[in-house]
Amino acid sequence: MQKLAAVNDDDFDRPKGIQRARRLPDPKLGALWDSIILKDSLKAQLLSQAMLNFTVRGKIDRTVIPLHGVILLVGPPGTGKTSLARGLAHRTAESFQGGGFRLLEVEPHALTSSAMGKTQRAVSELFSQSIAESAAAGPTIVLLDEVETLAADRSKMSLEANPIDIHRATDAVLVQLDALAERHPNLLFLATSNFPQAVDAAFTSRCDLVVHVPLPDREACLRILKDCLIGLGKTYPAIGKLPTMAGFDRCAAECVGLDGRAIRKMVANALASSPQTAMNPERVKVDDLLAAASAAKAARMSGGKTP
């Protein structure tokens, strides 16, 4: 295993803009990957593209295929993008045994600053120093969550909110991505966004793969709901039996239109359907789930406002 400079433990001394750093593989992240219910083909596509980054990129000239080592996950809030990205980092590292991988999680909001020019400098330093150093020491995966904050669409900027600084930050991200792609084939960025239309087109163009993470379909809703109830069943056995009860399929059907996060939260709402159930969650019934799912859907339809 390669020796990793400046990393003695998880969460080592973090440079500005790095929210968290950890060694991979990390079984906790493997559990996250498994918990996100998505078409197997989509998960396989993500994993294959991430693996290819570490097998092929160092061997193929960029004039043949100009890979940048960036995968972008886009989709509505709560569809599992961040969890998938973390899980993917783990699964990729796990595929290369003894690879000495690590995961750096970038906090974009820590980089953006109201002081003119500071964002650009912070972005340049993060990429050219912290990330480059990690990539020089060993295979590195970088999570760029909410990437529209860092690579904002320059064509849509208003003159308010310090647009020149943000414009320059996007420029810096693009310049740095090009430089890193040239020098560090063992580096992979996993970016996420709820607002693909707010991400600069030149950033998207540099992505090796853009994957749309959809809202769960009926089958996926059923599986998410089951997974949640079976999970609760470890603590409250009666709840684990709800998926076998009459009417359960209707609950799953009622969830269509909700994202995975909303489905799991809806279950918590059902457990809170009365003070008695909240005190003793095993009292929850299929009807409580159905009512909570209908209420969550109604709230969603009205844009979160009370009808």
Ligand SMILES: Nc1ncnc2c1ncn2[C@@H]1O[C@H](COP(=O)(O)OP(=O)(O)OP(=O)(O)O)[C@@H](O)[C@H]1O
């Ligand atoms: N497809 C899914 N299958 C199972 N659980 C899901 C799914 N999608 C979301 N979840 C649940 O929702 C929670 C939130 O997921 P996550 O934070 O990864 O979503 P996100 O897409 O990054 O959201 P945001 O865009 O708001 O940042 C997860 O903890 C997970 O339990």
Ligand SMILES: [Mg+2]
């Ligand atoms: Mg997220």
